[in-house]
Amino acid sequence: MADVCVKVAVRIRPLLPKEVLHAHRVCVRVVPGSSQVMLGQQRTFSFHHAFGPEASQDEVYKECVRPLLDTLLDGYNATVFCYGQTGSGKTYTLDGGSLVEEGGLTDRVAQDLFCLLDESSEVVEYSVTLSYLELYMEELRDLLELATANKTLHIREDERGNTAKIGSRCASCQIR
Numbered sequence: 001m002a003d004v005c006v007k008v009a010v011r012i013r014p015l016l017p018k019e020v021l022h023a024h025r026v027c028v029r030v031v032p033g034s035s036q037v038m039l040g041q042q043r044t045f046s047f048h049h050a051f052g053p054e055a056s057q058d059e060v061y062k063e064c065v066r067p068l069l070d071t072l073l074d075g076y077n078a079t080v081f082c083y084g085q086t087g088s089g090k091t092y093t094l095d096g097g098s099l100v101e102e103g104g105l106t107d108r109v110a111q112d113l114f115c116l117l118d119e120s121s122e123v124v125e126y127s128v129t130l131s132y133l134e135l136y137m138e139e140l141r142d143l144l145e146l147a148t149a150n151k152t153l154h155i156r157e158d159e160r161g162n163t164a165k166i167g168s169r170c171a172s173c174q175i176r
């Protein structure tokens, strides 16, 4: 696939113990040696990256996200966006599981980013800011600011591409 600005990776999570208990079966698998997944016996779908249930957090990070750090330090914006139905593994992928080796993408990005900044030989002052948003039912929630749980957030971009969240009160908004 050509080099493009937006890349899509698919990750198949393992069955959970309760799913095994209920005799759920895996119906999708990665086609070996490719970045395609096969649904059932015939239907294949192509992605830029495809990870099976055995893929480690590190593998996902190194293949999909680590390359973005270099471009980030070159001054480009980079976004990692997890999308999927409830229970599909978005939080696990971003935040990690319960064990140290299951640390998610955000941990790994923070670790490598600060290492890279330390190593940087240029006399440059860096300022690192972090935002962590959830988009659910077309509403945004700031996951680092619990006080915004009853606000509707909007993302605004200025002419230089800088983004800011703007909060407005919405009594009836329903946010998970």
Ligand SMILES: Nc1ncnc2c1ncn2[C@@H]1O[C@H](COP(=O)(O)OP(=O)(O)OP(=O)(O)O)[C@@H](O)[C@H]1O
Binding pocket: 012, 013, 014, 016, 053, 084, 085, 086, 087, 088, 089, 090, 091, 092, 093, 097
């Ligand atoms: N790759 C994986 N390996 C092992 N367990 C996983 C993996 N991905 C997800 N899980 C487990 O599956 C369950 C559901 O995952 P998770 O909570 O990340 O889903 P989610 O997409 O964030 O769901 P929701 O949208 O409801 O918040 C969790 O118990 C998580 O630990």
